[in-house]
Amino acid sequence: MDQEKIGAFIREIRKEKGLTQEQFAEKLGVSQRSVSRWETGKTMPDYSLLPGICEALEINVAELLGAERIEGDSVPKSRVNDAARSLLALVNDRKRRRKLIGAVVSVIVTIACAAALYCHEFHIRVDSTADLERAIEDYHTDRLYGTVSADELERRAVGRHLYVLYTDRDFPGSSGLACLEKGLFGTYRFLWYTESDDRWINRYIVTEGKKRYCITFCVNDFPELDSYGICRVKDGATDFTEENTMLLFRAAYDGAPFLTFTEIPDDAVLSPVVRYYRNDTEIDRDALPAILGERQVKGASNRSAFTAELWLLYVWEGIVILLGVMMTRYFLSDVVSGRKKKN
Incomplete structure (x- = not known):
C-alpha cells in the first residue's frame, strides 16, 4: 500500500469533484491541514475515516486503497480481497505505531519519575558554606529536633560521604558533626548528625x-596542649575504667577547629577516655579543668539523630522502574509480534 500514491489519488478525485481542501475537510470533520498531509503523502487517513472519504469522493474502498479507478459496475473478488488486506494492514500498522509511541512514552515517563524521586531525595547543594549550614538547620527543623544556628568550621570528604564539623552560634564552644551522602548528580542527602556539649x-x-x-574533632583552642591520645578497652575487660584502658593512638594537636580521621582495627572497642599531653607528658585528669577550662557548655545540645527511612528511596525507585518495564513490555509485545508476522 503506497501512501504517496493514495494521497495523489485522493487529490485527483477531489479536484474532479470540484471540492477544495477546505470543503473536503468539512465533509469529513477534519482540518484542512490533515487533508493536505494526506495528499502530499506525509500521513495516511485514519481507517475510521475511509468510509467517509469514499462517500465524499464517490469511490469504493478497493479503489481508494488501490489508488486507481476500477472500470465496470462490479469489483472483481480479487480486488476486494486486496482492498480488505490493505485495510487490515493499515489498521494493524496504525495500532503498532500507537503501541510503539506508548512504549517510548512509558520509557520517558519512567526515567523522568525515577530521576525526580532521586533528585528530591538528593537535593542538598554544598557549593557554599551557607548552603551547608542551611541544610543542617533545615534537618533539625524538618524532623522536629529543635533548632540550631549552624556555623560550619571544617569539612572532609571520605568516599561518597561528606563530614562537616560545626558549632551552634547560640552556644559557642559546643560541637556538632554531620554526615551527608553524595548522589549521582553531585548533590547530597542528610544521613545523621551528632552534637556534644563537651568543649x-x-x-x-x-x-x-x-x-x-x-573521627576526632574539636572546636575550641587549647594552647597548652601538644598532643592527645585515644584509648581502647583492654582485651577481656568488662568495663571502661581507667585501669582497663590502653592507648590506641596518639596524635599531634595543632590547634582548633580540627576534624581528623584515623584508621583503627575492626575489633577495637574504644573507651570514652581521651588523654591529653603537655610537653610530651600526660596531664593528670584532675588538672585538666584548670588547663582546658570548663568542660560542658551549659544549655547546648547533646544528642544524635539519623535518617531511618533511607531505604524508602530505593523501594519507590524499584516500584517506578518495575511499572515502567511492565508498561513498556505491554506496548512492545504487539509491535514485536507484528514485525514477526510481516517477516
Whole structure:
C-alpha cells in the first residue's frame, strides 16, 4: 500500500469533484491541514475515516486503497480481497505505531519519575558554606529536633560521604558533626548528625567501605596542649575504667577547629577516655579543668539523630522502574509480534 500514491489519488478525485481542501475537510470533520498531509503523502487517513472519504469522493474502498479507478459496475473478488488486506494492514500498522509511541512514552515517563524521586531525595547543594549550614538547620527543623544556628568550621570528604564539623552560634564552644551522602548528580542527602556539649576533644566511630575510622574533632583552642591520645578497652575487660584502658593512638594537636580521621582495627572497642599531653607528658585528669577550662557548655545540645527511612528511596525507585518495564513490555509485545508476522 503506497501512501504517496493514495494521497495523489485522493487529490485527483477531489479536484474532479470540484471540492477544495477546505470543503473536503468539512465533509469529513477534519482540518484542512490533515487533508493536505494526506495528499502530499506525509500521513495516511485514519481507517475510521475511509468510509467517509469514499462517500465524499464517490469511490469504493478497493479503489481508494488501490489508488486507481476500477472500470465496470462490479469489483472483481480479487480486488476486494486486496482492498480488505490493505485495510487490515493499515489498521494493524496504525495500532503498532500507537503501541510503539506508548512504549517510548512509558520509557520517558519512567526515567523522568525515577530521576525526580532521586533528585528530591538528593537535593542538598554544598557549593557554599551557607548552603551547608542551611541544610543542617533545615534537618533539625524538618524532623522536629529543635533548632540550631549552624556555623560550619571544617569539612572532609571520605568516599561518597561528606563530614562537616560545626558549632551552634547560640552556644559557642559546643560541637556538632554531620554526615551527608553524595548522589549521582553531585548533590547530597542528610544521613545523621551528632552534637556534644563537651568543649574538649570528642570522638566518633564510622565505617567507610572495609575500613573503620575514629573521627576526632574539636572546636575550641587549647594552647597548652601538644598532643592527645585515644584509648581502647583492654582485651577481656568488662568495663571502661581507667585501669582497663590502653592507648590506641596518639596524635599531634595543632590547634582548633580540627576534624581528623584515623584508621583503627575492626575489633577495637574504644573507651570514652581521651588523654591529653603537655610537653610530651600526660596531664593528670584532675588538672585538666584548670588547663582546658570548663568542660560542658551549659544549655547546648547533646544528642544524635539519623535518617531511618533511607531505604524508602530505593523501594519507590524499584516500584517506578518495575511499572515502567511492565508498561513498556505491554506496548512492545504487539509491535514485536507484528514485525514477526510481516517477516
